[in-house]
Amino acid sequence: MSDAPHPYGFDTLQVHAGAKPDPATGARQTPIYQTTAYVFRDADHAAALFNLQEVGFIYSRLTNPTVAALQERIAALEGGVGAVATSSGHAAQILALFPLMGPGDNIVSSRRLYGGTITQFTHTIRRFGWEARFADTEDLAALEAACDGRTKAIFCESICNPGGYVTDIPALAEIARRVGVPLIVDNTTATPYLCNPIAMGATLVIHSTTKYLSGNGSSMGGVVVDSGQFDWSASDRFPSLSQPEPAYHGLKFHETFGPLAYVLHGHAIGLRDLGMCQSPMNAWITLQGIETLSLRMDKHVANAKAVAEWLEADPRVSAVTWPGLASSPWHARAQALYPKGAGALFTxxxxxxxxxxxxxxxxVEIFSHVANLGDTRSLIIHPASTTHRQLDPEQQVAAGAAPDMVRLSIGIESAADLIADLDQALAAATA
Structure with a gap:
């Protein structure tokens, strides 16, 4: 679709990007290529693929036609040059950092994050010799001061899980530009329909495709999208991309592949060595989900507005954090950055x-008590006793998961039914 005479709209891309009729059978829907390996034309063809002289399929840990269609579609929706799909959103975070980081390096991250991400950044990445420095993204001077010569990225969520905080992506992008590092934005909660981080200056965008992109709670996955706009050779800060790669006879990824350097590194080294690939079946299910993304998100947002406004007026409720409410401290920013709506996740x-x-x-009866979000079904959870249980009280409050807060992921059911369910559950809870 890149040869189109004019840019296609979002609704067209979510159906057609990456999806061509199968050349062998004419099948209109992308097939599930449930195979581990692919036959080479001859020895020269195999050598060219392994030398990265030709793009093609070798082994499904590296590349797979169904997964490739998903990668192309999400990259098109986010405005990136390419993408790497992974087995989960957490895997996408590690893969996103992998080409950038070495022992002793750090990232500067928003402290308003999903609890599992805070744990991954606080504890797990230290085993690689990496460090995460958490900062308040409302204090831009302090955030920039936390960066130093070993900082390799700035990380944030677009609309934060669970508290609904709206990150000022353009402001963080400007800091990242001055520091000379990429800005990585987790856009899971907003989706590319509501938010386009690359247009706001982000270098990399990640998703848990398990959530809104799939939309039906049936398939795990993640993805990293590259804008293709970062100059990895501007300094020696990113040697994996700018310096000779021993595993490929001294090939320099950025010098050789230009804007596609990061994406090709993600496949040729990241998936090759870390092995966190997405399955063809999960990619296929997610492709089906993305076809209706804009339709679902409009309904999610409309329902969230109705439920949030009802909750705010209820005397049994102390606060509502949906940024679409006029009372939210992030309301003006949400209107400016997310004109189609402020998402459907809040506490x-x-x-x-x-x-x-x-x-x-x-x-509750209609709401499902599960540790997930972005489903067509409305979901509920108490973060302080579940998703954010591993954090201390101060971290819980900073992440928007205080002990008296409940998180809702509003689905696409009848808003009146959702309100009635919350009404009877609140009656039982506060009797």
Whole structure:
């Protein structure tokens, strides 16, 4: 679709990008290429593929036609030059950092993150010799001061999970530009329909495709999208991309592949050595989900507005964090950066504290009590006792997961039914 005489709209790209009729059978829907390996034409063809002299399929840990279609579609929706699909959103975060980091290097990250990401950055990445420095993204001077010569990226979420905080992506992108590092934005909660981080200056965008992109709670996956706009050779800061690669006879990725250097490194080295590939079946399911992304997100946002406004007016509720509300401190920013809507994930406070929250999630009937978000079904969870349980109280509050807060992921059911369900559950929780 890159040869089109004019840019296609989002609704067209979400159906057609990456999807061509199967050349062998004419099948209109992308097939599930459930295979581990691919036959080479001859010995020269095999050598060219392994030398990165020709693009093609070798082994499904590296490349797979179904997964390739998904990568092309998401890259098109995000405005990137390419993408690397992974087995999960957490895998995407590690793969995103892998070409950038070495022992002793650090990233500067927003402290408003999903609890599992905070744990991954606080503990797990230290085993690679990497460090995460957490900063308040409202204090831009402090965030920039946290960067030093070993900083390799700035990391944030577009709309933060769970508290609904709206990150000022253009401001962080400007800091990243001055420091000379990429800005990585987790756009899972907003989706490319509501937010385009690359247009705001981000270098890399990641998703847990498990969430809104798939949309039906049936397939795990993640993806890293590259803008293709970062100069990896501007300094010696990113040797994996700018310096000779021993595994490929001294090939320099950025010098050889230009804007595609990061994506090709993700396949040729990241997936080759870390092995965190997405399965063809999960990629196929996610392709189906993306076809209706804009339709679903409009309904998600409309329902979130109705539920949030009802909750804010309820005397049993102490606070609602949906950034689409006029009362939200992030309302003006949300309107400016996300004109189609402020997402459908937010928290609300229950008068009665921790115990009332636990009773509430045990009392709902339509809402599903699960550790997930972005489903067509409405979901509920108490972060302080589940997803953010591993954090200390101060970290919970900073992440927007205080003990008296319940997180909602609003689905596409009837808004009136969702409100009625919350009404009866609140009655049980605060009786």
């Amino acid at each position: 609300f406070g229950v008068k009665g504290g921790y115990e009332a929250c636990v009773k509430l999630v045990d009392s």
